[in-house]
Amino acid sequence: MIPQLKQAIVKAFSTEFDHTVSVEEIKIENTNPQFEGSFTFVVFPYLRVTRKKPEESAEIIGNAVVQELTEIKDFNVVKGFLNFSLKDAYWVEYLESLTQAKRLGTTADKPQKVMVEYSSPNTNKPLHLGHVRNNLLGFSIAEILEYYGHEVIKVNLINDRGIHICKSMLAYQKFANGETPESSGIKGDHLVGKYYVEFDIAHKKELAELVASGMSEDEAKASSTLMNEAREMLGKWEKGDEETLALWNKLNNWVYKGFDASYSRMGVSFEKFYKESETYLLGKKMVMDGLEAGILFQKEDGSIWADLTDDGLDQKLLLRADGTSVYMTQDLGTADLKYADYGMDTSIYVVGNEQDYHFKVLRLILEKLGKTYASGVFHMSYGMVELPEGKMKTREGKVVDADDLMDEMYETAKLRTMEQGKTDGLSDDELHGLYETLGLGALKYFLLKVDPTKRIVFNPSETIDFQGNTGTFIQYTYARCKSVLRNWSDSLTFDTSLELEPTERDLIAHLFGFDAKLEEACKLYSPSIIAQYLYDTAKFYNSFYNQCSILKAENQSLIQFRVGLTAVTVRMLETCGKLLGMQMPEKM
RNA sequence: GGUUCCAUAGCUCAACUGGAUAGAGCAACUGCCUUCUAAGCAGUAGGUUCCAGGUUCGAGUCCUGGUGGAAUCACCA
Numbered sequence: 001m002i003p004q005l006k007q008a009i010v011k012a013f014s015t016e017f018d019h020t021v022s023v024e025e026i027k028i029e030n031t032n033p034q035f036e037g038s039f040t041f042v043v044f045p046y047l048r049v050t051r052k053k054p055e056e057s058a059e060i061i062g063n064a065v066v067q068e069l070t071e072i073k074d075f076n077v078v079k080g081f082l083n084f085s086l087k088d089a090y091w092v093e094y095l096e097s098l099t100q101a102k103r104l105g106t107t108a109d110k111p112q113k114v115m116v117e118y119s120s121p122n123t124n125k126p127l128h129l130g131h132v133r134n135n136l137l138g139f140s141i142a143e144i145l146e147y148y149g150h151e152v153i154k155v156n157l158i159n160d161r162g163i164h165i166c167k168s169m170l171a172y173q174k175f176a177n178g179e180t181p182e183s184s185g186i187k188g189d190h191l192v193g194k195y196y197v198e199f200d201i202a203h204k205k206e207l208a209e210l211v212a213s214g215m216s217e218d219e220a221k222a223s224s225t226l227m228n229e230a231r232e233m234l235g236k237w238e239k240g241d242e243e244t245l246a247l248w249n250k251l252n253n254w255v256y257k258g259f260d261a262s263y264s265r266m267g268v269s270f271e272k273f274y275k276e277s278e279t280y281l282l283g284k285k286m287v288m289d290g291l292e293a294g295i296l297f298q299k300e301d302g303s304i305w306a307d308l309t310d311d312g313l314d315q316k317l318l319l320r321a322d323g324t325s326v327y328m329t330q331d332l333g334t335a336d337l338k339y340a341d342y343g344m345d346t347s348i349y350v351v352g353n354e355q356d357y358h359f360k361v362l363r364l365i366l367e368k369l370g371k372t373y374a375s376g377v378f379h380m381s382y383g384m385v386e387l388p389e390g391k392m393k394t395r396e397g398k399v400v401d402a403d404d405l406m407d408e409m410y411e412t413a414k415l416r417t418m419e420q421g422k423t424d425g426l427s428d429d430e431l432h433g434l435y436e437t438l439g440l441g442a443l444k445y446f447l448l449k450v451d452p453t454k455r456i457v458f459n460p461s462e463t464i465d466f467q468g469n470t471g472t473f474i475q476y477t478y479a480r481c482k483s484v485l486r487n488w489s490d491s492l493t494f495d496t497s498l499e500l501e502p503t504e505r506d507l508i509a510h511l512f513g514f515d516a517k518l519e520e521a522c523k524l525y526s527p528s529i530i531a532q533y534l535y536d537t538a539k540f541y542n543s544f545y546n547q548c549s550i551l552k553a554e555n556q557s558l559i560q561f562r563v564g565l566t567a568v569t570v571r572m573l574e575t576c577g578k579l580l581g582m583q584m585p586e587k588m
Numbered sequence: 589g590g591u592u593c594c595a596u597a598g599c600u601c602a603a604c605u606g607g608a609u610a611g612a613g614c615a616a617c618u619g620c621c622u623u624c625u626a627a628g629c630a631g632u633a634g635g636u637u638c639c640a641g642g643u644u645c646g647a648g649u650c651c652u653g654g655u656g657g658a659a660u661c662a663c664c665a
Contacts, residue, residue, distance in 0.1 A: 029607080030604070032607090032608060032609095033611095034608080040607090040608090042607060044607075044646070045645090047645075054645085078608065079608070080608090080645080081607080081608060159665065162665065163664080164664085276665090301663095312591085313591090313661090317662085317663055319663090320663045321663075322663090324663085326662090327664070327665050353592095353660095354658095354659055355659095355660090355665090356592065356659075357660050357661065358665090360592095381593095383594090384658090384659085386658095416627070417627090419627090420627065422627090438627090446600095449601075449602095450601065451601085451602090453594095454601090455593095455594080455658080455659095456600095457600090459600095462599090462614095465600090465613080465614065466627060467613085467628095468627095469600090469601075469602095469612060469613040469614085470613080472627055473627070473628085476625080476627050476628075477627095479625070479627095480624085480625055480628080482625095483625055484624050484625095485624095486624090487624065513604090516604075520604075528601095528602095532601095532602070535612085535613090536612095539612085542629065543629070543630090545625095546620090546626095546628070546629040546630080547629080547630095550624055551624050552623070552624075566624095
């Protein structure tokens with residue numbers, strides 16, 4: 001309908017004002033709810049062409065368009081705003097087309113191959129709320145792109161080596177007495193995380209003692225036995241010391257098992273895992289090649305750098321004097337490996353905005369090195385999740401643990417459901433599934449409804465809502481629709497002579513807007529667009545539901561139309577819910 | 589100190605990328621279950637969009653300056 005409307009406006013300009021405008025420059029907006037109509041054309045920008053007052057110009061174009069398009073019922077003019085209303089028959093036919101559509105929403109004109117890297121955890125501690133946001137964002141972005149028709153590869157780059165990993169290994173060796181997940185009953189990632197914290201405690205204690213014995217803080221740091229032992233361990237690891245590798249493998253495998261459980265509960269997944277231990281050396285060759293080609297330069301001490309001063313940035317170290325690599329080196333190598341593996345058009349990194357500078361530099365260096373895929377590298381920079389007192393800090397215990405949070409959501413969902421007392425006849429298994437669906441649904445919606453680029457301040461003392469603009473509200477609406485549809489098994493026919501209620505028309509017009517929202521969500525990599533749309537869908541449906549009787553409407557054609565509206569709504573809720581990773585309950 | 593980002597109702601968030609009288613939810617208040625699920629619906633109240641200028645038919649949105657906050661500027665990742 002939008003293309004036809006634009007075309008008619010172009011024609012009106014041509015015949016009424018003898019002026020040529022292109023279809024592309026015509027903008028059609030959704031009519032503000034407080035005015036009559038569905039689509040709006042703003043004439044202000046064209047007054048120079050029409051050389052008439054806004055109202056008069058709009059009037060002329062409106063008349064011409066109504067002549068041209070039979071679907072247009074009427075138009076009204078408020079100042080420079082030209083609002084079009086469509087005939088109810090058009091909306092009924094549109095709804096009918098949706099009931100028969102194979103899928104909701106159009107697909108991309110030019111499908112691409114897109115890689116989405118997300119999660120990217122360290123193997124020295126369990127996941128926290130920050131990771132949860134990352135996981136849900138990454139997964140949802142991947143789902144949205146895939147639904148829009150792109151080929152998507154979800155990958156996880158695991159940070160499984162380095163001094164921080166050695167810290168937990170060392171503490172485990174010293175203090176654990178052979179404790180295992182089995183012997184302690186502690187989930188693997190939490191067990192390893194416990195020793196990461198213990199290292200920090202012991203290290204701080206050691207420093208304090210050294211300072212008390214008369215050392216300066218710097219001296220204490222330099223002579224700390226624990227820290228030196230950790231560094232020593234990292235050296236052994238890099239040299240491939242068997243005993244160290246065995247410990248490393250044992251602990252990491254516990255962590256992976258723990259992560260698997262958390263990922264699976266969150267409902268996120270990956271096609272491929274990259275591990276830093278397998279990629280950290282790859283960047284070296286790229287750097288050496290860059291040096292040889294004169295793109296990079298070497299300092300007197302032998303270290304190798306990229307000079308980015310022409311681009312308004314600093315110099316960036318890429319290889320230390322001793323030839324070991326840094327974070328950037330590894331990321332260069334990984335970027336190259338990813339492209340060699342998949343040859344994707346776009347490579348999205350879902351990483352917090354604290355790394356904006358890093359990714360700016362990464363892309364720039366890839367460009368300088370002449371990598372063609374550099375232009376496809378995109379940092380999906382999202383806002384950090386913070387506590388009221390600031391950033392989360394694992395070592396100080398100031399974290400909202402992912403597993404704990406999911407447990408709490410489950411318990412709250414159980415409590416709320418029991419308060420409602422509407423689940424008679426459900427088995428224990430079904431109840432368990434329902435609490436999980438509701439608890440995680442609330443959590444997912446809570447995190448995804450917010451614009452990804454904005455930071456989230458999470459207050460653990462305020463529980464996540466189950467009322468209002470929440471995942472629960474959407475799930476409730478879904479269950480409500482299902483309850484109606486359970487009482488209907490016949491096929492549907494649509495009567496185009498029906499006269500619609502405003503709530504019915506509003507809901508269909510809203511469903512009409514899905515294409516634009518899906519496209520926008522893809523363009524911005526923003527699940528919040530879908531979440532917002534999903535909320536509005538439920539909102540419009542509930543308005544309609546409260547105002548109109550469905551199965552007991554006055555006549556058969558009205559009943560069938562309203563059942564059809566319910567059927568399409570349920571499909572939209574399910575589709576969008578899936579894009580956010582949310583499950584929907586049949587009853588609640 | 590340099591660079592980048594942010595500031596909207598008491599709180600949490602929107603505002604279709606420059607459009608109409610800035611909208612939702614929570615919290616408060618008022619109605620609505622003999623009817624397909626009231627985890628809902630309808631309504632009341634709540635705003636100098638941080639401040640001061642500028643751009644134009646029109647600014648929460650763009651530009652300049654200021655205030656307040658955050659991130660980053662590692663031979664950490």
